[in-house]
Amino acid sequence: MSLLEVVDYSLAFDGFEGTHQVLDAIDLAVDVGETVGLVGETGCGKSVLAKSLLKLNDIPPARILSGSIRFDGRDLLALDETALRAIRGGGIAMIFQDPMTFLNPVFSIGDQMAEVIRARDRADNRKRGARDVRAAAAALLAAVRLPDAAALLDRYPHELSGGMRQRVLIAMALAGHARLLVADEPTTALDVTIQSQVLALLADLVAAQGLTLLLISHDLGVIGALCRRIVVMYAGTIVEDAPAAQLFDRPLHPYTQGLLAAVPDIGRPERRLAGIPGSIPNLLAPPAGCRFHPRCPLAIERCRRERPALRRIAAGQRVACHLAEPV
């Protein structure tokens, strides 16, 4: 059964200049234990989609135009704030690019960890003393491989490095026993050697705790390292969804092909990089038909008129392109 099921979900933002059509008919199902990467360039809607899963986009200016989001069989869009609070952290946990923004600078790490642990205890109708909560917090920090966890509880966020802060946020996600971890660019602000540490940690946690992972990144290397399945977004639409190896070996959507041709690969320096001409469309007035058609080298008349549906083309591979042939 799907843990997460997004069906025909469209979202717009109302602004002074008009309505930005930010997400257009998103269809995405994630099964228990899957590791799914959501990849795309600036403004493709990947972060807005991630926030939608926890109803974190403010309404207004956001407006849901259509669709539903189900988590563990429950319709998230129908839930009230109290019920949502139980899902946030308890069912779905989220970590972000800049951990400093999500840690309170005036409370110690221990205080902030305790808050999450107590919230979980309340949900489980469990009571424990301050000492036990502190011990649980230290255990969680040790689980994310932070050295000297007990001493860290009395430190403040500014005393920690970026990599350590990101681990603290991961520990908080574990504290709520979340089943789905949504990680939005978790290593983008980190140096590469620290990035490997955090990615290795995430991979181990996913395997050891049976977490389902939705990883959002612009970096195909990060996505490829952690995810078995990759979903490619462009201008608010899903253009391709495929098993990771298949997507890298045989991308079927012209945008995915363009993206892969543009990424420098340190193992293949002789390969000439090709950019994608043009720039991303203005979502105030997205192109009719396929949103990628103005930049697509293969576009035909039909692409200008008719929006391509996300069709199953091969085993596990869905593509939104009129020209994609079954293989």
Added chain:
Amino acid sequence: MTALVEAVGLTKHYAVRHGWRRHGALRAVDGIDLTVPEGAAVGLVGESGCGKSTVARLLLRLVEPTAGTVRFAGRDITGLDELGLRPLRREMQLIFQNPHAALNPRRTLFASIAEPLVIQAGLGGAALRARVEHLMDDVGLPAQFLWRYPHELSGGQKQRVCIARALALEPRLVILDEPTSALDVSVQAQILAFLAELRARRGLTYLLISHNLAVVRQVCDEVAVMYLGRIVEHGPVAEVFAAPRHPYTRALLAAVLPPRAGALPTVALAGDPPSALELSRGCRFAPRCPLAEPVCRPTDPALDPVSHDHRVACLLARRAPASPSTA
């Protein structure tokens, strides 16, 4: 090839104070020797805080060195005052990471590109207009953009404007400080191809500062790797990336994630780099080095040649077999 830029013993220490008490010195750049041959593209890589941007500013005399000398085209420019530097300013230009911040939002593109021509070359009227139009054409922007403001342009277009402005005075040296880090990969590929073509056409010399090793591999002939204020390895880019000799270079390369499925990096380095305020005696990398031996603690290794044009600052480099990169 003759050296266009030659830094010897270049050092920048920042005094750090707590209240009125002198706390110590932050050794941002600590005695580096770096030669950039005329017509070459040299990459300067390293993680945040290693001092690579400070090196760029020292070479351009934008910050005053604590010690050491900089020679530009054979001439010692360390002692020159602002007036003496002014004619040299047109020979060396800097392009920044964030094109959104590098352009004045209240000026048209014409005004931004024309400014150096007015100040340095004394151009005006039709000659100025023609020169600016020529530069716009050179960087692939249409002439009607001249009267636009930065907010009307995409990120890639803004970076092209910054390149046009840097080229206005026909510099010999262009220092590029993370020129594509703020851009999407499809745009990055366009800018990288453009920078390579520009260098070939104009015989420019590049110093490219980047944390992205795949970009450096694509653009540069030589690479210098920095760690905590020191250059630890310097050599031809193909040789250094294929057979890195310094353990830090190896760790950096192992952390690069190629755009492929299932390539989780091995965690080559534990922990965070130490603060530049608390440097250990001896080799700075020794506390994190997987190969460190007792001899590394008291002895500060010099950047010694291991082959004709490949230099490494590691006492063990001569002994340790050169292992091919795993990337």
